[in-house]
Amino acid sequence: MENNWNYSEFEENDQLIDLIEALDVSKTIGELLINRGIDSFDKAKKFFRPDIEELHNPFLMKGMDEAVIRIQDAIDNNENILIYGDYDVDGTTSVALMFQYLRNFTKNLHYYIPDRYKEGYGVSNIGVDFAIDNNFSLVIALDCGIKAVDKVERAKTNDVDFIICDHHTPGEILPNAIILNPKQKGCTYPFKELCGCGVGFKLAQALNDSFALPFSEVEHLLDLVMVAIGADMVSVMGENRILAYHGLKKLNQAPRIGFSVLLELAGKQTPLTVTDVVFTLAPRINAAGRIKSGNKAVELLLATTMMEAQSIGKEINEYNTTRRLIEKDITEEALTMISSNVDEDKQFTTVLYNDTWHKGVVGIVASRVIEKYYKPTIILTESNGMAVGSVRSVENINVYEALCACEEHIEQFGGHMYAAGLTLRIEKIDDFRVAFNEAVKIQSDAKRKIPKIAVEAEIDFRDIFLEEQNSIPKFYRILKQFAPFGPDNMNPIFRTNMVRPVNSPKILKEAHLKIKLVQDDIEIDAIGFNFQDQFKYLDNKVFNVVYHLEENRWKGKSNLQLILKDLKPYS
CATH class of the missing domain: 2.40.50.460 (OB fold (Dihydrolipoamide Acetyltransferase, E2P))
Known part of the structure; x- marks a missing residue:
């Protein structure tokens, strides 16, 4: 393609000249810095040497005081606490982080990862039933829950409280819960682009401060945050740069056993880059939830012995091999479907459905299709009688907004500007395909059909x-x-x-x-x-x-x- x-062309100006002289760098390096908003010596110092002391006060986040008090009460009263998170990298690292921190203070702790195929994404009815039936009075949901209004209400009526740590865009109606989400209305937290694991880290940081413990008690968790930042493709500027910088240092200097095993199996050696995280660690962690269960990923991340980590790591690595083979076959089928559609060039989107496709790889397949046809793509398959799938986008097309415009055809959806997941009735696929194409068309122009290299x-x-x-x-x-x-x-x-x-x-x-x-x-x-x-x-x-x-x-x-x-x- x-x-x-x-x-x-970058025009030379006094600001650029002053920066070049202050830093003793080339004109090109100076231009790169100014492109990133780094236009002074002090800003450059913070950029090149991110200081852990510059992390924002976690109590600036709306709901943080209430969340800390509720968790402290649960610990003091020996309540059963359930850590709930999704089966992807951001979800499983979030669960591992919160579980690892809280187990220092209570034994009444359990974690729950929904089954991708039986429950789907986010807080599920099965998960709520698990909490009710097993006498959990507090659920801490990470990387999910912001749209689970009905499910959280049912939990509340059964005396189960929720703390929701999410970073996805909230809807107009919020769940009846304590909510930590920098994107919610009325939240003045200075940085809005945390990943789910990042929000979980801020909760751990707030708890740590309330317990008057040294920062080292949470600093060792930053490798988990860094992997989530890389995998979830959130901004790496602002507070995320500090978290990612120090998390990558931890990953290179003293990685947890689970990460060490995966890197060894992949033949990767330190020093690692974000690219290594995205293309080596993240696919393997994701493979657990795609092929078997996200619980395996959490088990690996929490492993304390090499024997345990090697056993789980080998299993997960095999899942990743299986995932690759399945992904290759489905991608070929999808591309064949597209090439046989005579009207494909006239469409602003690609929406494909096959009830035999593996649910665990539809997001990856959507990305592969975009590599060839470069337009917003949705790959759907059948699960529990419904069409479920993943959305991937291209530059400057906000698929979350496009899905909002098609809401009447969708049962459930959530996500970001460039990626989302959705569920709809199979009989509504054709109507949705037309509506989604029109919604994207409004955002599109002819030039955007050609991939750009910046x-x-x-x-x-x-x-x-x-x-x-x-x-x-x-x-x-x-x-x-x-x-x-x-x-x-x-x-x-x-x-x-x-x-x-x-x-x-x-x-x-x-x-x-x-x-x-x-x-x-x-x-x-x-x-x-x-x-x-x-x-x-x-x-x-x-x-x-x-x-x-x-x-x-x-x-x-x-x-x-x-x-x-x-x-x-x-x-």
């Missing part, structure tokens, strides 16, 4: 090395300090024009491109993953390339390489 390369700077290879002979030059050493990368602080993509291949390119696994490129006598290795669509350009003698930079470690040696995002013949 062809891509648009978007690049806005190029932050146009540079020459010489700008990277600045006459240095080091294999890892100063430019990259500074750039590396921009991490952790993610939404609002993406790994910068650069453009370089008029590069030539030094040698014949290698095609790896029929999909990946490995090549050495040269510009003005400066050579650098490059690799492009899933570059099948670009193979047609390889006969050209001169390219323009867009890429981000990465340090490649092999057999104790390090060198800089380009991770290609796209290439086009020079003209």
Whole structure:
């Protein structure tokens, strides 16, 4: 698929010049910082060295005082407490975090992960029944619950209280519960983009403060928060940058046993990046809930012995292998369905249904379809007599708003701008497909059908090395300090024009491109993953390339390489 390369020329000004001089960095580094709102020495210091002391006071969050008091009462009165969370990464890490913290104060503690296939996403009737039948008087729901109005009310009438720690967009009517959600009306908490595990961490932090305990009692939980931030693709600026920065440090220096086992099984070594979290740890943790049960993920995250962790970790790793095979088959079926639809090019969305598809991988399949057709995509399958599925979006299309516009056709939905889940009656799929297409059409224009690559700077290879002979030059050493990368602080993509291949390119696994490129006598290795669509350009003698930079470690040696995002013949 062809891509648009978007690049806005940065005009040099006094602010940029002052920043470059204050930090002793190149013009390109200065531009990258200003693009992120970093326009002074003090802001740069906070950006490059996130300080744990800069975390916001958790009691600024609406409902926090009430939540802490309710939990303290439950502990003092020996009440049974149920930690409830979803089966995805954000949910299972949230449950592990809260369970690990509270078990220091009470033994009357249990956790509950709903079954993806019997119960579906969020607080379920089965889960509420479990709490009622087993004499739990307090449920702490994490990463879910903000729309479970009826279910929470039924729990309340049976003397079960709820504390809801959620980050999803609230509806007009809120559950009858103590609610911790920075996005709820009337909440003045300074940072709105916490993930579910982040909200859970703020509750643990507040409890810790109320118990007058040192911060170290919660700091060791930051590896869980960091993995949730990476997997849930929330902003990595503001408070999330502090949480992710220190969580990644914990993950690299002293990872919990469960993470160590998964990394070993995946053949990954430290130091890890957010990319490693997103593509190595997160899929394996998710695989437990996709194929078997999210309980397995929590068991692994709470494991205290290597023997226990290895046993569970191997099982989860096998689930991930199974998930990949299922995902590949369904993706191929979905793409075949699309190619046989003569009206596909006229549609602003893709909505596919097959009652045999595996519910656990529909979200991943939706993302794979977007890679080829680049339009908001919904993949639906059958579960308990209903059509259930996942929504994935493209740049600047808010699928949550689109679903709100189609609410009359949907039984249940929830999510974010770029991802959501939904349930609807099978007989309403056709009507919903039309309504959803119209809702997205209102947000769309023709240009948005073409994927965009946001190029932050146009540079020459010489700008990277600045006459240095080091294999890892100063430019990259500074750039590396921009991490952790993610939404609002993406790994910068650069453009370089008029590069030539030094040698014949290698095609790896029929999909990946490995090549050495040269510009003005400066050579650098490059690799492009899933570059099948670009193979047609390889006969050209001169390219323009867009890429981000990465340090490649092999057999104790390090060198800089380009991770290609796209290439086009020079003209």
